[in-house]
Amino acid sequence: SQTIHQWPATLVQPVGSPLSLECTVEGTSNPNLYWYRQAAGRGLQLLFYSVGIGQISSEVPQNLSASRPQDRQFILSSKKLLLSDSGFYLCAWSVKAMRGEKLFFGSGTQLSVL
Amino acid sequence: KQEVTQIPAALSVPEGENLVLNCSFTDSAIYNLQWFRQDPGKGLTSLLLIQSSQREQTSGRLNASLDKSSGRSTLYIAASQPGDSATYLCAVDDYKLSFGAGTTVTVRA
Numbered sequence A: 001s002q003t004i005h006q007w008p009a010t011l012v013q014p015v016g017s018p019l020s021l022e023c024t025v026e027g028t029s030n031p032n033l034y035w036y037r038q039a040a041g042r043g044l045q046l047l048f049y050s051v052g053i054g055q056i057s058s059e060v061p062q063n064l065s066a067s068r069p070q071d072r073q074f075i076l077s078s079k080k081l082l083l084s085d086s087g088f089y090l091c092a093w094s095v096k097a098m099r100g101e102k103l104f105f106g107s108g109t110q111l112s113v114l
Numbered sequence B: 001k002q003e004v005t006q007i008p009a010a011l012s013v014p015e016g017e018n019l020v021l022n023c024s025f026t027d028s029a030i031y032n033l034q035w036f037r038q039d040p041g042k043g044l045t046s047l048l049l050i051q052s053s054q055r056e057q058t059s060g061r062l063n064a065s066l067d068k069s070s071g072r073s074t075l076y077i078a079a080s081q082p083g084d085s086a087t088y089l090c091a092v093d094d095y096k097l098s099f100g101a102g103t104t105v106t107v108r109a
Helices: none
Strands: A003-007 A010-013 A019-026 A032-038 A044-052 A055-058 A065-070 A073-078 A087-094 A109-113 B010-014 B019-025 B032-038 B044-051 B056-059 B062-067 B072-077 B086-093 B097-099 B103-108
Touching (some): B019 B032, B019 B086, B044 B072, B072 B086
Parallel strands (some): A010 A109, B010 B103
Antiparallel strands (some): A019 A073, A087 A109, B056 B062
């Protein structure tokens, strides 16, 4: 069966420090991968998605970047964190197929930038 | 731009009561609609996915309906239990997923 791992679960970082959040998927190959951010009381905002190694699409301009160095690995990074980067970050994957595939989420990372 | 709205934002019911959660969207040209459950501080778990050609989907005590023409979906949870307490989010897929802000449900024992 497929599983998705996301770490760390919580992170407290000072403003201006770098960030690296990692997500890996097991039990499937060539998945679509996604990074979302969830602000309190609001819907999820798609940050990045990837359809293959080295293929990254950004949905919103921001202080963050994403990379996909391996088929089942997706990394969210920042060189210098801002206060506004605080939030709940979720990694997700879906089967690369016709439209209508389900989305499966990791357990999330609560990031606090102080 | 697709806008997804979930009303009410919060709901509290006694155990055993049926739950009705609403989701509305502005653009009816969708591929599918998904309902998710989120426990506090956790990721989302997919509950039901309704394709655009379908009217409803059922899984156990859960039933989700879709009316594309009116831009509405409803999630019914029969005979609610305290374990159903969570935030329920709907997401509409029209090339990309657009999420509602969710309805937080509390089922009182």
